[in-house]
Amino acid sequence: MSSEPVVREVTINAPVEKVLEAVQDLENTDRWASEAKAASIRSRDDQGRPTRIVVTLGALRFTTDATYEVTYGDGSVTLTCVDARLIRESTIAYTAHDEGGARTRLVMSSTMEVSVRVPRWGLDRAMGSSAEKNLASIKKDAEG
Template identity: 80%
Template sequence: MSKPVVREVTIDAPVPRVIEVISDLENTDRWANEAKSAKVQAHDDQGRPTRIVVTLGALSFTTDSTYEVTYGENTVTLTCVEARLIKESTITYTAHDEGDGTTRLEMASTMEVTVKGVPRWGLDRAMGSSAEKNLQSIKKDAEG
């Protein structure tokens, strides 16, 4: 797996609100750039989604991908466990309390695809662009 693509944004909202937006995986399509829809398959004892099937669309591809979701101290990690076009993918959101009511949200993602001929630089560029759009959408949702 290659180095993660990392992007961050400062959000004018406290960490719990930011994590709440990210954890709303039933509505991932509101803020995840490539997500067209999401269906939760399992929840943990706190009611948070732990397994989701996301219909992803980018360029001319549309595919369903299954992700396991884990939660840590101010983190949400999505790990792809089944997909046709994705060989491996991990996305981790980490929220940092800036001490003034704002949150610095970092998104780190790695991905390997099964599509032949996709250059690494192209995939990294697309992942970076997607991360920036996703972070801006999370910011808008958390601040709104």
């Protein structure tokens, strides 16, 4: 079962650099859906940013470890699932847009295809809820 693409955005009272710093704090599981139980960095680039992470996810009665490759662009961070028992495909992309006056519009887009039977509406609802929690956490940290 795959989700429809979920797109959420938030305006943050902080410059792009500070927002991206909060996004890149991938060891802090508050960045993830409430289903995230733990995260560990497996590799970093020459700037010290995570390039491979493993996240332990648990929802309903399912628990799985998911390995994500992390790539960086100009004002963006993308996480692509490369290995997970219950997830066939998952991509989470953050793009930060400078709104001027030390304000940033952060857009999060995510997709997921799972290998377990769940209703599409349930997956879409969970993905939307996770995206909103995730953005609220990033906003709080970047503005704090």
